Each structure stands twice: as structure tokens, then as C-alpha cells.
Amino acid sequence: MVSRHNLSHAFEIKGGDFGKAGCVSLEIKEILRDLGIDPAIVRRAAIAAYEAEMNVVMYAESGKVVLRLNPKVIRITLEDQGPGIHDIEMAMQEGYTTATDQMREMGFGAGMGLPNIKKNADRFELKSKVGKGTSYNIIIHLNPEGGT
Amino acid sequence: MTLRDVAELLKAEVIFGKQHLDEEFELAGASDLMSDVLALSRPGILLLTGLANTQSVRTAEIVEAKAIVYVRGRRPSQEGLELAEKNKMPILSTKFLMYKACGLLYGRGVRGMGDR
Numbered sequence: 001m002v003s004r005h006n007l008s009h010a011f012e013i014k015g016g017d018f019g020k021a022g023c024v025s026l027e028i029k030e031i032l033r034d035l036g037i038d039p040a041i042v043r044r045a046a047i048a049a050y051e052a053e054m055n056v057v058m059y060a061e062s063g064k065v066v067l068r069l070n071p072k073v074i075r076i077t078l079e080d081q082g083p084g085i086h087d088i089e090m091a092m093q094e095g096y097t098t099a100t101d102q103m104r105e106m107g108f109g110a111g112m113g114l115p116n117i118k119k120n121a122d123r124f125e126l127k128s129k130v131g132k133g134t135s136y137n138i139i140i141h142l143n144p145e146g147g148t
Numbered sequence: 149m150t151l152r153d154v155a156e157l158l159k160a161e162v163i164f165g166k167q168h169l170d171e172e173f174e175l176a177g178a179s180d181l182m183s184d185v186l187a188l189s190r191p192g193i194l195l196l197t198g199l200a201n202t203q204s205v206r207t208a209e210i211v212e213a214k215a216i217v218y219v220r221g222r223r224p225s226q227e228g229l230e231l232a233e234k235n236k237m238p239i240l241s242t243k244f245l246m247y248k249a250c251g252l253l254y255g256r257g258v259r260g261m262g263d264r
């Protein structure tokens with residue numbers, strides 16, 4: 001049963017490694033699915049993680065992802081070393097992007113990632129220090145009624 | 149509609165997933181923008197795209213698409229194909245361009261991922 005699980009998994013992401021981009025999120029998805037978590041919740045977590053992972057690959061130098069699970073919530077944190085975001089409010093807006101042509105050719109860079117993370121998460125905190133890096137904190141409740 | 153019907157209708161080559169051709173789906177979505185697929189798709193859609201990179205397979209897997217149809221004769225990269233095999237994600241390839249492929253499916257009653 002899911003409620004018995006308290007787990008923590010760590011993963012590394014390399015910035016600019018487009019060949020591997022998304023691997024961590026697929027792994028997270030597999031872990032959550034194998035635990036028997038509600039497929040709709042697994043899907044939301046996977047989408048949010050994937051958007052965040054793509055951002056680390058596209059914009060940062062390196063990153064660390066930690067997946068934590070307790071009986072109530074899935075928590076996915078990503079911390080990267082990179083340029084940071086100077087205006088978070090602007091970055092959160094639909095359509096805002098600094099993606100390059102290479103990223104667009106890969107099907108990304110529509111400026112929909114951060115809004116999509118917000119849509120799929122129950123709570124999404126984004127913090128950043130310009131010149132240092134960015135941290136994502138994504139929380140998804142395991143029970144629809146919520147309660148963190 | 150089944151994947152077999154899709155292969156027939158779009159005269160598509162089944163690159164992977166011959167054993168899954170009897171599986172059914174209800175909705176389809178078409179985009180070369182994986183961002184849009186991630187934001188708008190629903191579980192179990194047939195995903196039509198002209199973007200045949202590994203990312204398209206990873207995206208299809210994340211959103212739980214039923215299968216991928218590459219248009220304009222595109223074929224998956226070796227890595228994309230391996231990922232599709234690992235995740236049992238059927239891949240079809242049609243010579244038709246996006247417009248015609250979508251039109252044929254729509255004409256047969258397949259509705260879009262954005263429709264109710």
C-alpha cells in the first residue's frame with residue numbers, strides 16, 4: 001500500500017544533455033506507478049517533473065532532483081546551478097520564453113512549462129538567485145482532499 | 149477506432165507495435181510542439197506529430213499516449229525506437245502530411261484532445 005511508503009530518491013541532471021532530457025522524469029514516473037499510486041496523480045507528477053527537468057537541461061549547467069514520498073504527498077525538488085531567473089513573475093506567464101531555436105526545434109520553448117507545472121501541482125514554489133541557480137519545489141497530494 | 153484502422157486509413161507503416169494493433173483509442177492530438185502536447189493532451193490519445201526525435205517518444209510516454217503517428221514519412225531515431233520498444237509505445241509512420249492525416253481521422257469520427 002502507498003500509505004506505508006516513505007521514500008527518497010535522488011537523481012542528477014546534466015545541463016545541455018538533450019539526449020538524456022526526460023530520463024529522470026520517466027524514472028520518477030515508473031517508481032510512482034510501481035507503488036500503485038492513482039494513475040491520474042502519477043501522470044500529473046510526471047508532467048510537472050518533465051517540464052522542470054527540461055528547463056534544467058535547457059537553461060542550467062547541472063541539477064539535482066529529489067523525489068520524496070510520504071503517506072500524504074509526493075514532493076519533487078529540483079535544484080540547479082545556472083543563470084537563475086531574474087523576474088520570476090514574468091517567467092511564470094504563459095508564452096514568456098528565452099528558449100533558443102535549437103530548443104524550439106526539439107519541440108520546446110513555447111513558454112508554457114512553468115504555467116503547466118503550476119497547473120499540475122497542488123503547490124509549486126519557484127525560487128532563484130541570479131547567477132547562482134534555481135530551485136523548484138513541486139508538491140502533489142496523494143489524497144484529493146489535500147492537506148499538506 | 150483501433151490502431152489497425154489507423155494504419156489502414158493512413159496507409160501507414162507499423163514501425164513498432166504490430167502486437168498492439170487491436171488496441172483502441174478515442175481522442176487524437178496533433179502538434180510538433182511538445183510543450184503543447186504536455187499542456188493539452190489527455191491520457192490515451194493518438195499523437196500525430198512531424199517531430200520524430202527521441203523527445204517525442206519521451207513526451208508521448210509522459211502523457212500516456214496510446215501510440216505515435218509520424219507524418220510526412222518521418223521515422224524515429226534509433227534511440228527513440230528503442231525507448232518505444234521498452235515502453236511498448238506503438239509507432240506508425242504515414243507518408244501523408246499532417247493536414248491530410250488529421251482530416252482523414254476526423255472524417256472517421258475521431259475527435260480532438262481539446263474537444264470535450
Ligand SMILES: Nc1ncnc2c1ncn2[C@@H]1O[C@H](COP(=O)(O)OP(=O)(O)O)[C@@H](O)[C@H]1O
Nearest residue numbers: 055059084091097098109110111112113114134
Ligand atoms: N532552471 C531555470 N534556469 C534558468 N532559467 C529558467 C529556468 N527555468 C525556467 N527559466 C526561465 O523561465 C522561462 C520560462 O520557462 P517555461 O515556462 O518552462 O517556458 P520555456 O521553457 O518554454 O521557455 C524560460 O524561457 C527561462 O528564461
Ligand SMILES: [Mg+2]
Nearest residue numbers: 051055113114
Ligand atoms: Mg520550459
